[in-house]
Amino acid sequence: MELPTVAALEFEQLRASIKNYIKTKSTFTDYDFEGSNLSMLVDILAYNTLYTTYNLNMASNELNLDTAVLRDNIVSHAKRLGYNPNSYTSSKVQADITVTGLAALQVGRIGLKSGPVLSTTFQGKNYTFVARDALNLTVTGNTAVFRDVELYEGTTFSIRYTVDTSNENQRFIIPNTYIDSDSVKVSVKADSTSTTSTNYARKNTIVGVSPSDTVFFVEEIQDQQYEIVFGDDVIGRKLQNGEIVTIQYIITAGGELNNVKQDSLKFIGTVEYVDSNNVTGRVALSDISFSLNTESSFGGSNFEDIASIKFRAPRYFAAQERAVTISDYESLIMQIYGNSDLVKVVGGEQLSPPEYGKVFITIKPKVGSVVSDTEKDRIVRDLRSFIVGSVTPVIRDPKKYSIKVRPQLTYNKNKTRKSPATLKKLVRDIVVKYEATDLFKNFGGKYSNSSIIADIQNIDNSIISSNVKLRVCVEIDIDVNNRIETKYEGSFFTSVKSKLESKYAIVSDFFCYPGYKDPVFIGTPSFGENNCEVDGNLYLIDINGNILGVVGSINYETGEFSFSVASCSEEPINICAIPDDPNIDLDDETYPTIEIVDVEIGDPDDGDDQDLSPEDELPVPDVGDATGDPDAGDGDTTDPVTDDPNNIITINDFTPESDPNKCS
Amino acid sequence: MSFSVSRSTAPTQIVDSALGKTSRAFKDISLTFSKNPVTKDLVVLKNEEAIKQAVKNLVLTQVGERFFNPYLGTNTTSYLFELSTSFAENALIQEIESVLQTNEPRISLSNITVDADEDMNSFECFIEYFIVGIPEALQTVDFILVRES
Numbered sequence: 001m002e003l004p005t006v007a008a009l010e011f012e013q014l015r016a017s018i019k020n021y022i023k024t025k026s027t028f029t030d031y032d033f034e035g036s037n038l039s040m041l042v043d044i045l046a047y048n049t050l051y052t053t054y055n056l057n058m059a060s061n062e063l064n065l066d067t068a069v070l071r072d073n074i075v076s077h078a079k080r081l082g083y084n085p086n087s088y089t090s091s092k093v094q095a096d097i098t099v100t101g102l103a104a105l106q107v108g109r110i111g112l113k114s115g116p117v118l119s120t121t122f123q124g125k126n127y128t129f130v131a132r133d134a135l136n137l138t139v140t141g142n143t144a145v146f147r148d149v150e151l152y153e154g155t156t157f158s159i160r161y162t163v164d165t166s167n168e169n170q171r172f173i174i175p176n177t178y179i180d181s182d183s184v185k186v187s188v189k190a191d192s193t194s195t196t197s198t199n200y201a202r203k204n205t206i207v208g209v210s211p212s213d214t215v216f217f218v219e220e221i222q223d224q225q226y227e228i229v230f231g232d233d234v235i236g237r238k239l240q241n242g243e244i245v246t247i248q249y250i251i252t253a254g255g256e257l258n259n260v261k262q263d264s265l266k267f268i269g270t271v272e273y274v275d276s277n278n279v280t281g282r283v284a285l286s287d288i289s290f291s292l293n294t295e296s297s298f299g300g301s302n303f304e305d306i307a308s309i310k311f312r313a314p315r316y317f318a319a320q321e322r323a324v325t326i327s328d329y330e331s332l333i334m335q336i337y338g339n340s341d342l343v344k345v346v347g348g349e350q351l352s353p354p355e356y357g358k359v360f361i362t363i364k365p366k367v368g369s370v371v372s373d374t375e376k377d378r379i380v381r382d383l384r385s386f387i388v389g390s391v392t393p394v395i396r397d398p399k400k401y402s403i404k405v406r407p408q409l410t411y412n413k414n415k416t417r418k419s420p421a422t423l424k425k426l427v428r429d430i431v432v433k434y435e436a437t438d439l440f441k442n443f444g445g446k447y448s449n450s451s452i453i454a455d456i457q458n459i460d461n462s463i464i465s466s467n468v469k470l471r472v473c474v475e476i477d478i479d480v481n482n483r484i485e486t487k488y489e490g491s492f493f494t495s496v497k498s499k500l501e502s503k504y505a506i507v508s509d510f511f512c513y514p515g516y517k518d519p520v521f522i523g524t525p526s527f528g529e530n531n532c533e534v535d536g537n538l539y540l541i542d543i544n545g546n547i548l549g550v551v552g553s554i555n556y557e558t559g560e561f562s563f564s565v566a567s568c569s570e571e572p573i574n575i576c577a578i579p580d581d582p583n584i585d586l587d588d589e590t591y592p593t594i595e596i597v598d599v600e601i602g603d604p605d606d607g608d609d610q611d612l613s614p615e616d617e618l619p620v621p622d623v624g625d626a627t628g629d630p631d632a633g634d635g636d637t638t639d640p641v642t643d644d645p646n647n648i649i650t651i652n653d654f655t656p657e658s659d660p661n662k663c664s
Numbered sequence: 665m666s667f668s669v670s671r672s673t674a675p676t677q678i679v680d681s682a683l684g685k686t687s688r689a690f691k692d693i694s695l696t697f698s699k700n701p702v703t704k705d706l707v708v709l710k711n712e713e714a715i716k717q718a719v720k721n722l723v724l725t726q727v728g729e730r731f732f733n734p735y736l737g738t739n740t741t742s743y744l745f746e747l748s749t750s751f752a753e754n755a756l757i758q759e760i761e762s763v764l765q766t767n768e769p770r771i772s773l774s775n776i777t778v779d780a781d782e783d784m785n786s787f788e789c790f791i792e793y794f795i796v797g798i799p800e801a802l803q804t805v806d807f808i809l810v811r812e813s
Binding site for chain 1: 689690691692693694695709714717718719720721722725730731732733736767768769770
């Protein structure tokens with residue numbers, strides 16, 4: 001007997017299937033008249049079957065990590081792979097808290113109470129940074145300093161449970177979504193009358209956990225809440241009936257409170273003292289000051305999203321909690337540092353010259369541009385427990401590469417109903433979509449101009465021609481380094497134009513150079529008979545265009561450059577050029593971004609003749625917020641170098657060409 | 665006060681009969697799901713009773729009510745909330761005529777009459793039709809549309 005087909009998932013197919021069955025029986029005859037009662041019953045049967053098949057289809061989708069869409073199920077699958085999704089993470093600051101006026105009080109000891117220490121206001125709401133533990137200091141003079149105090153953004157809460165072993169289903173749940181799971185502290189006491197409690201240690205794996213260890217695990221459960229799981233006398237100590245479990249945790253705003261600077265923080269903590277007569281008191285707020293050891297708050301992040309869990313969980317499982325291959329390192333770092341957006345790991349042996357025994361890790365954080373030194377230390381410390389052999393992890397800051405695009409198109413307005421504003425938006429959408437592609441948005445990303453131009457051309461049939469003009473900028477992190485001249489290297493990762501209609505083939509942002517009261521920039525001025533030639537040098541140029549000296553060189557074919565400058569400001573500078581080849585292929589520690597300068601749209605019938613040739617103008621950027629050296633004297637402003645190899649004195653010598661084809 | 669509107673349709677059943685069409689036996693279940701006292705089986709509606717039930721079902725089915733068949737049915741109840749004018753009756757007749765001609769091939773409509781009772785806010789509908797293949801037996805279905813209280 002032929003088996004019935006059960007693949008039907010559409011209502012009409014199911015209905016036809018039921019009718020086909022009834023046709024084989026002589027009991028009923030009215031099934032194919034829409035108004036009949038039997039037809040209504042057939043409809044209901046088909047609808048019911050449709051629901052069942054749909055639910056079955058959705059339920060079976062939820063059985064696999066790849067196809068599941070509900071967070072609870074995805075988290076459950078990830079848990080089976082040993083992966084615990086990242087919770088909200090508090091933003092942190094590290095501060096020195098100075099207490100003065102202690103001699104007059106004859107203070108012997110002081111203590112900083114745990115709880116709120118600093119407060120700030122963000123978008124009309126108050127937030128606090130709390131100390132997780134109380135700190136004590138013995139005082140010997142008039143001043144005492146609590147050094148490197150780690151403060152976490154959030155509010156501390158606690159919840160108590162009484163263990164009931166008769167209830168097999170008892171669970172220890174933290175009833176909040178916004179907790180920082182790293183902040184969870186658990187203490188257990190024998191009963192409600194007991195005055196001492198045991199602090200339990202958090203574990204992420206069962207490795208090395210003995211039956212008597214007082215440990216707990218934190219797991220995400222349904223509705224994005226968190227559960228504390230205790231041992232079973234095989235893996236960790238089992239809780240006994242009547243014991244009181246106190247769970248302390250921090251509820252945080254996550255990544256929102258990153259980049260809070262000292263100016264916007266206020267001390268609200270409590271410092272208590274014990275004097276020589278054992279009398280306690282509270283130090284006045286006016287005697288307490290603080291200074292941040294970090295530039296601003298950092299490290300906060302929101303909970304891990306579904307896409308990220310799906311991506312990371314299998315890779316984390318493949319890493320098997322040990323760092324051997326490059327992908328092991330990448331997945332472990334993404335787990336250790338929840339704020340990581342992009343991670344790239346390169347073995348030292350692949351570098352030129354090779355550095356054996358080292359692994360170079362580049363992390364681009366989701367919030368902020370670089371990972372702070374404190375966080376780097378923590379990541380390396382956490383990573384060490386996974387590293388096999390004597391490999392040294394080195395965390396490097398990512399390099400930023402900006403591609404400034406200026407899309408242009410000409411179109412026939414009589415052939416489309418789209419307005420210029422609509423076309424502009426569509427062009428912007430194409431660029432934004434391109435920026436989000438995996439090929440581009442990654443360390444070692446690739447950019448292709450032709451791909452964007454082709455997409456723009458396909459927007460509408462009315463588009464006659466299109467082009468994308470490019471400038472590329474490399475961000476160089478200039479270091480003050482005690483005002484000592486330091487060498488910097490970089491690359492545009494493509495050949496760059498040396499002959500331009502503008503005054504400079506390469507220009508940088510203005511920055512502070514020691515000894516000059518106005519800011520300066522790095523550039524390559526054109527010179528020669530037609531002012532169309534450049535040499536391979538990078539020059540330091542002052543605000544009036546006077547050359548101050550040769551500071552480096554550039555290879556126009558490869559785009560690689562190096563220069564040596566001293567600096568009196570920490571602000572990074574962009575060095576910009578116009579690419580000769582619009583196909584750009586970055587290296588492993590550089591990530592690209594796209595900035596849309598403008599979208600130019602014209603209709604030739606209206607006399608809008610777009611210049612669709614490649615970019616050939618590289619203007620000197622605005623001075624902006626850049627300042628000169630405040631310690632410089634008046635006479636230091638315009639001291640041109642006397643040994644200029646081109647004998648160029650002032651900017652007036654770089655007269656722009658009037659003939660647009662002269663330098664081509 | 666009450667008034668009525670009626671419309672006669674061509675008796676196509678005769679033509680059908682002339683073409684030699686014969687009606688077959690129709691069997692449908694009753695939605696009362698009551699038991700036949702003799703056979704102890706589900707009550708079965710046969711022939712003209714089955715068709716009469718189908719006509720009522722079609723007219724009283726609201727548009728959008730049927731799963732995955734949103735155009736089946738009429739908007740009869742919505743006319744109860746409109747001013748009782750001859751326009752409403754005509755529209756009601758058109759709706760009934762349309763749904764029956766489209767979905768009930770077993771009948772040939774003869775006449776549809778709608779009586780509006782303004783005081784009771786109701787319409788009384790009479791539908792007369794022939795069963796295709798049985799020319800002599802004029803069938804009548806009548807029902808009253810009232811606002812649900």
